[in-house]
Amino acid sequence: MIVRRGGYEMSGKQLPGEISGRLKGAVCFIFLISAVVNILALTGAIYMLQIYDRALTSQSLPTLAALTLLALSLYLFQGLLDVTRAQILVRLGARLDERLSPLTHKVVIDMPRFGHSLAEARERGRDVDIVRNFLSTQGPQALFDLPFMPLYIAFIYLLHPWLGWLAIGGALLLTGLTLLTEIVTRKRSFAASRAELSRAKLAETQLKNADVIHAMGFAGRAVARYEISNAAQVKLQTGINDLTSSFASLSKVFRMILQSAVLGLGAYLTIKGELSAGAIIAASVASARALAPVDLAISQWKSLIAARRSYKRIGETLTALKTDKDTLKLPPPEHNLRVEAITITAPLTGSVLVKDMSLELKAGQALGVIGHTGSGKSTLARALTGVWPLLKGHIRLDGADLSQWQPDELGKHIGYLPQETSLLDGSIAENICRFDPTPNSEKIIIAAKAAGIHDMVVTFKNGYQTELGSEGTSLSGGQRQRIGLARALYDDPFLVVLDEPNSNLDHAGDLALTKAISSVKARGGICVVITHRPSALAACETIAIMKAGQLARLAPKDQIFQGGPGIKASHSNLQPEKALATSEA
Numbered sequence: 001m002i003v004r005r006g007g008y009e010m011s012g013k014q015l016p017g018e019i020s021g022r023l024k025g026a027v028c029f030i031f032l033i034s035a036v037v038n039i040l041a042l043t044g045a046i047y048m049l050q051i052y053d054r055a056l057t058s059q060s061l062p063t064l065a066a067l068t069l070l071a072l073s074l075y076l077f078q079g080l081l082d083v084t085r086a087q088i089l090v091r092l093g094a095r096l097d098e099r100l101s102p103l104t105h106k107v108v109i110d111m112p113r114f115g116h117s118l119a120e121a122r123e124r125g126r127d128v129d130i131v132r133n134f135l136s137t138q139g140p141q142a143l144f145d146l147p148f149m150p151l152y153i154a155f156i157y158l159l160h161p162w163l164g165w166l167a168i169g170g171a172l173l174l175t176g177l178t179l180l181t182e183i184v185t186r187k188r189s190f191a192a193s194r195a196e197l198s199r200a201k202l203a204e205t206q207l208k209n210a211d212v213i214h215a216m217g218f219a220g221r222a223v224a225r226y227e228i229s230n231a232a233q234v235k236l237q238t239g240i241n242d243l244t245s246s247f248a249s250l251s252k253v254f255r256m257i258l259q260s261a262v263l264g265l266g267a268y269l270t271i272k273g274e275l276s277a278g279a280i281i282a283a284s285v286a287s288a289r290a291l292a293p294v295d296l297a298i299s300q301w302k303s304l305i306a307a308r309r310s311y312k313r314i315g316e317t318l319t320a321l322k323t324d325k326d327t328l329k330l331p332p333p334e335h336n337l338r339v340e341a342i343t344i345t346a347p348l349t350g351s352v353l354v355k356d357m358s359l360e361l362k363a364g365q366a367l368g369v370i371g372h373t374g375s376g377k378s379t380l381a382r383a384l385t386g387v388w389p390l391l392k393g394h395i396r397l398d399g400a401d402l403s404q405w406q407p408d409e410l411g412k413h414i415g416y417l418p419q420e421t422s423l424l425d426g427s428i429a430e431n432i433c434r435f436d437p438t439p440n441s442e443k444i445i446i447a448a449k450a451a452g453i454h455d456m457v458v459t460f461k462n463g464y465q466t467e468l469g470s471e472g473t474s475l476s477g478g479q480r481q482r483i484g485l486a487r488a489l490y491d492d493p494f495l496v497v498l499d500e501p502n503s504n505l506d507h508a509g510d511l512a513l514t515k516a517i518s519s520v521k522a523r524g525g526i527c528v529v530i531t532h533r534p535s536a537l538a539a540c541e542t543i544a545i546m547k548a549g550q551l552a553r554l555a556p557k558d559q560i561f562q563g564g565p566g567i568k569a570s571h572s573n574l575q576p577e578k579a580l581a582t583s584e585a
């Protein structure tokens with residue numbers, strides 16, 4: 001993974017060797033089949049030649065029958081090869097899809113972490129589909145036929161050089177037209193895909209805010225914004241369609257003119273006694289066939305450009321894949337968490353959100369983090385859990401920087417409850433055990449009990465098997481948060497980071513949370529709790545105060561909340577607001 005300002009740098013690299021190697025093999029094979037198909041496609045022209053010049057002149061029925069039979073079998077063979085070629089292309093698409101989709105998906109689900117919108121991530125996810133679909137159209141077959149144009153021209157040339165030159169002229173003209181199509185549509189189609197992306201982004205945010213839009217009655221305005229975005233997109237697409245269809249029609253007309261010109265010139269040459277009648281027809285048929293792939297290619301140019309862009313982008317996406325190969329499997333952390341002079345920047349924009357922060361926590365400790373909104377608490381949580389990379393400094397578990405761990409391995413030792421809990425499409429049990437394919441019921445129940453939700457879950461009709469729907473929408477905010485807490489506690493991770501875990505909790509939830517923090521400490525874990533509620537701070541012995549992206553104070557709780565000299569912090573004087581105000585002074 002190439003990290004630039006905390007994001008993926010998509011550098012135009014090729015597909016991984018193994019995949020591109022296989023691809024090359026398949027392409028060579030299809031090219032060979034295409035060669036045979038194109039040689040066989042001369043059947044029609046040669047048949048004409050033979051009929052006129054042999055069967056008709058000799059008036060021999062057996063010759064006609066033999067020729068017809070031969071032509072028929074050659075046609076059938078060509079058809080068979082054509083079908084085979086199409087099937088290979090479709091299978092090639094399917095193979096690519098099977099191999100590449102999981103790899104690109106791995107990058108896609110990681111993109112939002114680096115500030116890319118969901119629409120952008122989805123767009124990348126669709127690349128493989130676009131390439132696969134293109135391979136099942138006539139477009140690639142036309143592209144494989146194009147290089148064989150000289151074969152037909154040579155055939156025509158052999159009939160008569162003048163006809164050959166005419167065909168060469170036509171071929172050059174049509175090739176020029178193809179290039180022109182490429183030049184005029186490339187930029188426009190890039191603009192169109194940008195417009196499509198911004199429309200998708202708009203639709204995405206509107207969908208996410210459906211409730212708000214309805215409740216406050218701005219659906220009309222939302223639709224109007226969509227309309228503007230949509231119109232821009234449609235205009236660009238229409239422009240491209242106009243261009244490609246005009247060019248395709250133009251090429252078709254040229255082709256027909258050329259075909260007739262070949263007939264005319266052939267007739268002239270015949271009158272002058274330089275050509276047989278059969279040769280006229282044969283030349284005309286061959287010239288039509290030579291140029292047919294050009295029409296087809298031009299008419300498919302839009303999807304060709306899209307497929308080409310997607311293919312290139314798949315290569316880029318895959319280079320962003322992190323190679324886990326050279327990271328060793330480290331032993332589970334059990335001693336400490338050290339934050340050493342870290343600076344955290346925002347993904348994509350690169351602005352500094354947290355600066356030069358250091359702290360150390362030992363096994364069995366809990367840290368309460370308080371601070372005004374926007375002071376960088378959630379940013380810290382994202383860095384501690386390895387979600388956001390650091391610009392400077394280190395976060396170490398038992399001395400090893402987080403980047404030394406394989407992400408999935410590190411994840412086993414981390415419990416994270418983000419500020420906005422969202423659950424995944426699946427059952428409660430699956431969500432708690434993080435979709436472990438061999439879930440451990442005992443551990444699920446321990447985690448649920450620690451988060452204080454076991455009693456609630458068993459009252460549901462389907463208990464732990466209750467399906468949550470996408471993002472856990474079938475539950476209340478507080479219920480979701482508590483399932484998120486159980487997921488964070490599952491399998492006793494060493495470091496538990498809770499970002500405002502009690503924002504949606506009632507008194508009972510609060511109590512469960514305090515107990516959960518205490519139990520993390522008791523089993524020798526480390527807990528970092530971002531909160532404003534005294535109840536959650538009760539279980540922490542150290543408090544960090546964040547201010548404008550910096551650690552303003554780090555001290556034992558007693559010092560921060562002391563009511564006066566010698567007075568120990570008690571539940572009643574745990575007042576974060578007061579502590580914040582004092583730290584401002």
Ligand SMILES: Nc1ncnc2c1ncn2[C@@H]1O[C@H](COP(=O)(O)OP(=O)(O)O)[C@@H](O)[C@H]1O
Pocket residue numbers: 115346347349353371372373374375376377378379380
């Ligand atoms: N993805 C992001 N990109 C850019 N800036 C961000 C991003 N997320 C948060 N910020 C900014 O970082 C600052 C700290 O945010 P955050 O850590 O969420 O604060 P807190 O959790 O303390 O309320 C805020 O000024 C916020 O605007």
Ligand SMILES: [Mg+2]
Pocket residue numbers: 377378379419499
């Ligand atoms: Mg926050």
